[in-house]
Each structure stands twice: as structure tokens, then as C-alpha cells.
Amino acid sequence: MPGKSLASSPLTFDSATCFCTADLATSAPNIISFSVTFSSSVPQKAIKRFGSTHFSSKKWAIHSTSQIENSALSNEDRKTWEACRQALSAFNFSTEEEDKILGKAFGHVHSPYWGEERKKEVPKLEIVNEILDYLRTLSLSDDDLYKLLKKFPEVLGCSIEHELRTNVQILEKDWGIKGKSLKNLLLRNPKVLGYNVDCKGDCMAQCTRCWVRF
Structure with missing residues (x-):
């Protein structure tokens, strides 16, 4: 019977460890051919779970870039955006990372x-x-x-006078x-550069920008 012949094969799928060890640690093409060949036996939930983990960061990069590309940017705005990308080129980010x-x-x-306070605007070089x-x-x-921008990309959208310089003076x-x-400190907690609220214990519901986090 088909069930018996499959069970006698060395490629069994009775345990999670057997499923995860061999071919799934290799490239995407191998994953695709593997799942087609054994589609009747491999648990679909396991394939979905592995796929979502393996490709999550790549999907996020593509999604974030497409959000920007689909924005209503004029040709002039796109040139400005590209110029700002060039300003980040010294740090060896990928194009997707620069867009993000x-x-x-x-x-x-x-x-x-x-x-919800941040409105879309075109960055100025x-x-x-x-x-x-x-x-x-x-x-x-x-x-x-490079490390600071990875942790706190929002720093480029902060006010240099009212937040960055002011906060550095407060720290000093x-x-x-x-x-x-x-x-x-800035490498460990770069968000301190963007703090602009001090609730002094009376919560103002702006915790991501409050000195209470310091």
C-alpha cells in the first residue's frame, strides 16, 4: 500500500526534527522543489511556519520600499529622495535599508x-x-x-535645534x-536624542519620546 511504502522510506515526517534538518536549511529553490515532491506528506502548517520565519525580513524590506514607491511623489520629489539616499551611501546600507x-x-x-503625529514629507538633503x-x-x-541609524532611523526626522542640540545640552x-x-550613551540609547517630553510622573501618553525612559 502507498502508506506502507512511504513509512518504510528514510524520508519520514513523523517528527518535527526529521522535517527541519536536511533540505530546509538550504536555498529557496530547494524548498520549492521539496514541497512539490512531497506535498501529500509534508504538514502544510510546518511549511507556512518555516516560510514566514525564513522570509519575514525580506518581505518587510520589499513592503516598506513599495510603500514609498507607491507614494504620490513628483519627479522632483523622487530626485530629492534619491539625493538623500546618496547621503546615506557612506554607511553601506542596502537600497531597501536606505528607503526604510x-x-x-x-x-x-x-x-x-x-x-500618529508624523505626516508624510519629502526629506530635504x-x-x-x-x-x-x-x-x-x-x-x-x-x-x-551606521549602528545609530539602524537603531533609531527617526533621528533624521527630528529637529536639530529643538531636540538634538537641546537634548545633548541637557545630558551635558x-x-x-x-x-x-x-x-x-548615544550608541546604547540613541532615542534620547529625540526626547521632547518630561511628564515628571504625570503620564502624558507620549512614552516613546519622554525623558522618563532615560
Whole structure:
């Protein structure tokens, strides 16, 4: 009987460990041919679960980029966007990562940091460059900025005068954090650059931007 011949085969699927060890650790084409050949035996839930884990980051990158590409940007705006991408090229991000950073900073990709307050806007090259140059004055190397932008891409959408400079002054004057200590803090918790609320214990429901997190 077909059931018996399948059970006697070395490729059995009675346990999760057998299913996950061999071919599924290889490339996407192998996964596709594998699932077609044994479609009658492989648990579909397991395939879906593996597929969603294996490809989740790639799908997110494509989705975030398509959100931006589908935005109502004029030709001039697209040129500006491309120029801002070039400003990030020194950090060796992929095109998808550059789009995601700019998208999160300027409201084209949803970010919990902004909540619902961030409206879409086209990034301005001079602002992006000004913020990057200011961050470099804090003794942050390009490698440091790569890490900071990965953790907190929204920094490019913050106000350099009302948030970045003000917060660095608060850290230096009120907390005595400067120099190397400041650099280490910014790499560990770069969101401190964007704090603009101090609820002083009376919650204002803006926790992602509140000094209470510090």
C-alpha cells in the first residue's frame, strides 16, 4: 500500500526534527522543489511556519520600499529622495535599508516612535546632511552612525535645534554626560536624542519620546 511504502522510506515526517534538518536549511529553490515532491506528506502548517520565519525580513524590506514607491511623489520629489539616499551611501546600507530609514524618519513607513503625529514629507538633503554632520561632531564615526541609524532611523526626522542640540545640552549640563560617556550613551540609547517630553510622573501618553525612559 502507498502508506506502507512511504513509512518504510528514510524520508519520514513523523517528527518535527526529521522535517527541519536536511533540505530546509538550504536555498529557496530547494524548498520549492521539496514541497512539490512531497506535498501529500509534508504538514502544510510546518511549511507556512518555516516560510514566514525564513522570509519575514525580506518581505518587510520589499513592503516598506513599495510603500514609498507607491507614494504620490513628483519627479522632483523622487530626485530629492534619491539625493538623500546618496547621503546615506557612506554607511553601506542596502537600497531597501536606505528607503526604510528615510521612510521611518519622514512618515512614509509607520513608526511607533511617532505614533500618529508624523505626516508624510519629502526629506530635504540639507537637513539630512546637517543632522549627520552634527552627529559626527559628537565623536561618532561612520561605523557608529551606521549602528545609530539602524537603531533609531527617526533621528533624521527630528529637529536639530529643538531636540538634538537641546537634548545633548541637557545630558551635558544636567547629567554631566559628555565626551566618551555621551558617545557610549548615544550608541546604547540613541532615542534620547529625540526626547521632547518630561511628564515628571504625570503620564502624558507620549512614552516613546519622554525623558522618563532615560
